[in-house]
Amino acid sequence: MDWEQRYRRAVITSDTVATACVVAAIGNFFGARDAANWHEKWGILAFGTELLVLAALAIGRAWAPAVLGQGAEEFRRLGRSLFAATVVLALGGIALTSRNIKLWIFVAIPAIALVTMTARYLLRLWLHRQRKEGRCLRPVLAAGSPATVRDLINRTRKFPHLGWRVDAVCTTDGLGLDGELDGVRVVGRLTDVANHVRRDGYRVVAVTPDPHWSPARLQRLAWNLEGSDAEMVVAPVLMEVAGPRLHIDAVLGIPLLRVSMPTFTGGRRAVKEVVDRLGAAILLLLFSPLMVFVGLLVLADSRGGAFYRQRRVGKDGREFTILKFRTMVAGAHAARAALAARDEGAGLLFKVRRDPRVTRVGTVLRRYSLDELPQLFNVLAGSMSLVGPRPPLPEESAAYGPDIRRRLLVKPGLTGLWQISGRSDLSWEEAVRLDLRYVEDWSLALDTVILWKTLRAVLYGQGAY
Structure with missing residues (x-):
């Protein structure tokens, strides 16, 4: 194009x-x-x-x-x-x-x-x-089962910056709901994919899981697409594993998708540890005047100390005390039960969009995440990382199932994928998925991108309350 x-x-x-x-x-x-x-x-x-x-x-x-x-x-x-x-x-x-x-x-x-x-x-x-704005998108023909194609359509609409727009669908029997799947035309059967690509010029053929796709049929589809401008993309069964952990190997002429184990130790983790401690020290020096100013504002706004201490759960389930600037009135935790009916949080999280316990200064601090700055001391002490999953409360952690407990395999972070993806606006399932994705696909490059995008998320204050 x-x-x-x-x-x-x-x-x-x-x-x-x-x-x-x-x-x-x-x-x-x-x-x-x-x-x-x-x-x-x-x-x-x-x-x-x-x-x-x-x-x-x-x-x-x-x-x-x-x-x-x-x-x-x-x-x-x-x-x-x-x-x-x-x-x-x-x-x-x-x-x-x-x-x-x-x-x-x-x-x-x-x-x-x-x-x-x-x-x-x-x-x-x-x-x-x-x-x-709907420009600079690659037209996609999705081919697979209705359920997996519908999931792909929803993801491309939710994340348009990825550059895909599903314009047509092929299913096993060539049928959808009234000839459409979530507003996208069902143009034919899975056996007709190559013909539709050559006729209508789709740039991407996204093959999603379906019993129809045997190795022989996938190979034949790849052959039939030769000479066209279309790129064939096959979604693996391991949908949430990506990045440096996926490798394609050819063994005895058979293409195999090799998934390496997630790394929780080793040289790269040692580099991350050094970057965390050094970065926290530098940021504390840079932000120390701002932190003193914010602390004085908190003290002047309402009775109570400048800092709020709370027990959180870190790596391997070890508890630690997290530091934040106080954003609520004194005794706010005791008043939580009276606000239970107004809970707008996702899943195990407790959130109230217009919480009466939040002070005037606290509203501003939360909007721009300034209340999180004291957590740099936690990073410097080694209980947290600059980037990682959200640190849960002990009662939240106690309710975790085996899958969600994988969040505790790494240190919690001052920021993370949840921070740059909507924060409190996220559903519980989406927040968990992002945290697990970080645990599975962590890399130094991903940390760098998250830190870079955090600045924009903080400036806009989206999803913070």
């Missing part, structure tokens, strides 16, 4: 211009000090660094249309490509015994990473805005 090519060209141009600007700025600033040997010492390194970075992005498939504007994989490929460029640059510097190579490794590449990631994020915001 035309918009896909235009968007890809925009990303390539953005990366090229950003790299050139950073390299030129560093070369001109530092090279001016040694103008006599600028071309020899700086010009060659600057030009070589830019070529190396762009070549690494191309080889690392950081410009592949399938990942542009889609989840954390785009930034993961960008990061891997820049890391590869750094390694090659370092080895080249050692081989050439260049004394200036450290500047390009420790200043230029990090600066390029910062600028390119920011530019890509801004382009993604534009793309997602277009998709919410």
Whole structure:
């Protein structure tokens, strides 16, 4: 589609211009000090660094249309490509015994990473805005059982930023409810999928679970789609497992979907631990004046202390004391029983949208999540993480079933998928699904994306009360 090519060209141009600007700025600033040997010492390194970075992005498939504007994989490929460029640059510097190579490794590449990631994020915001308005969407033909197709339709409508729009459906018997499934035309049987794709030009064929789909029929469908512009996507049975845990292996000519175990220990978790402690320390230093100001406002607004302490359940079911700025009047917990009839919370959560116990200052603090800032002390102490599932109350945890208890396999977080997806507006089932998805699919790249998106969620205050 035309918009896909235009968007890809925009990303390539953005990366090229950003790299050139950073390299030129560093070369001109530092090279001016040694103008006599600028071309020899700086010009060659600057030009070589830019070529190396762009070549690494191309080889690392950081410009592949399938990942542009889609989840954390785009930034993961960008990061891997820049890391590869750094390694090659370092080895080249050692081989050439260049004394200036450290500047390009420790200043230029990090600066390029910062600028390119920011530019890509801004382009993604534009793309997602277009998709919410019904533009820049890939037309999808969904083929499977009515129940699984209906689930796919609902998900694409709920998350238009993913870029799919189900325009047609094929089912086993070619029938739906009055020829439609949730307002989408049922155009034929599963045996007719390839014919409809070639005739109507769908960009994606989404194959959802159905007893009809045997390995032989899936292979035949893939053959019949050859030569068309359609991408065939097969939804696995493990719908909630994704990201780095899924791998495709060929064993004896049989394609197998290999699901690796979720990682709760090891090197990446050690890196996360270091990032949590260091990040919490830096944020506490940055926000300390704001926290002092907020504490004084809380004290001036109503009787009681500035902080509220509450027991929560953390990793492996261990309880700890969470810190928050007080947002309710003194004795608010004792008045909870009188508000039971007004409970608007999801599932085990207790929430009242216009809770009379919340103070005037507390309303503002909750809207912008400023009451959560003291939890940085919990992160620094090691009982919480910067990113993770929501920390439950002991009575909530006691009511968990075996599936939901998987939330306790990792540390609870100051923010998480629930924070950037609607917070209190989420249903209980959706909040649990997001937390379990984080536990199953955790990665450092996912943490980075969540932290980035948290800023926007806090500024807009959506779902906070």
